[in-house]
Amino acid sequence: MDARLQRRVQRYGWDRAAGDYEKSWSRQLEPAQTLTLELADLNPGERVLDVACGTGLVSVPAARAVAPTGELVGTDISAVMVETAGVRCSNAGVSNASFERMGAEALSLDDASFDTTLCALGLMYVPEPVEALSEMRRVLRPGGRAVASVWGARVSCGWSGIFSVVDERVNTEVCPMFFQLGTGATLNRAFEQAGLTDVRSERISTRLTYDSEDEALKAAFAGGPVAMAYSRFDEDLKQDAHDAYLETIETFRVGSAYDMPGEFVVTTGTRPI
Numbered sequence: 001m002d003a004r005l006q007r008r009v010q011r012y013g014w015d016r017a018a019g020d021y022e023k024s025w026s027r028q029l030e031p032a033q034t035l036t037l038e039l040a041d042l043n044p045g046e047r048v049l050d051v052a053c054g055t056g057l058v059s060v061p062a063a064r065a066v067a068p069t070g071e072l073v074g075t076d077i078s079a080v081m082v083e084t085a086g087v088r089c090s091n092a093g094v095s096n097a098s099f100e101r102m103g104a105e106a107l108s109l110d111d112a113s114f115d116t117t118l119c120a121l122g123l124m125y126v127p128e129p130v131e132a133l134s135e136m137r138r139v140l141r142p143g144g145r146a147v148a149s150v151w152g153a154r155v156s157c158g159w160s161g162i163f164s165v166v167d168e169r170v171n172t173e174v175c176p177m178f179f180q181l182g183t184g185a186t187l188n189r190a191f192e193q194a195g196l197t198d199v200r201s202e203r204i205s206t207r208l209t210y211d212s213e214d215e216a217l218k219a220a221f222a223g224g225p226v227a228m229a230y231s232r233f234d235e236d237l238k239q240d241a242h243d244a245y246l247e248t249i250e251t252f253r254v255g256s257a258y259d260m261p262g263e264f265v266v267t268t269g270t271r272p273i
């Protein structure tokens, strides 16, 4: 799939996925988001950018950490996501945050205008992750910190079968780079290629739990990166894809629930002075 098409598939897919995203994923992603925020070490008064901000699960605590004088800007390729993040902030009484639709590889933001840039669980969907990291470096002030988290290696993520199940049925690769970034030192190298220094990574293991077959299916198909492709399946193809995916996660079934492994990598780097 060429880069432009991949961006469109993600943009409109996440527009569709936004409504199901938190219910399906907020509990599962929490360990990676928490470590991303911890390593960002935000302080009041700072200006922070949250790239691929989604519904604002990281944006809200980040905005609070830099309040009252600091500011958060959230960007995402999906219009529905940035709108949802804005509503989340208003509902949470957070007034030092603003959101704009923007692809990660081309940020229309000034050079050296942020103290910290974050990207929680977004880089795997970006066709050119090094370009996205270069943009994060460009908008950082010298000495500022970039933090990004991604899913870990394919073998460590129980739900990874979703991609081959969908790819086979659309004859293309929906997210070709998905698990590559979280394998070995790939993300470290991407940070370095983007001109970031003092690069360090932490790898964390987690468990993903789903109370029922329906919950596991909804998370995999409707609330994530394959939502666009899935929305075009007719009922028979949906059923066929559900059956195939359930087969890939059968070993993680515990009664009517599922308990599967997951892994995240969280990486930090600094814009050289």
Ligand SMILES: C[S@@+](CC[C@H](N)C(=O)[O-])C[C@H]1O[C@@H](n2cnc3c(N)ncnc32)[C@H](O)[C@@H]1O
Binding pocket: 007, 010, 011, 014, 015, 029, 033, 051, 052, 053, 054, 055, 056, 057, 058, 075, 076, 077, 078, 081, 102, 103, 104, 105, 119, 120, 121, 122, 125, 126, 127
């Ligand atoms: C798994 S969600 C993560 C959202 C949020 N950071 C969080 O931790 O909950 C991935 C997000 O990446 C966004 N995304 C995908 N491709 C993107 C791109 N090329 N540029 C910017 N955002 C992108 C999606 O729209 C989606 O909101």
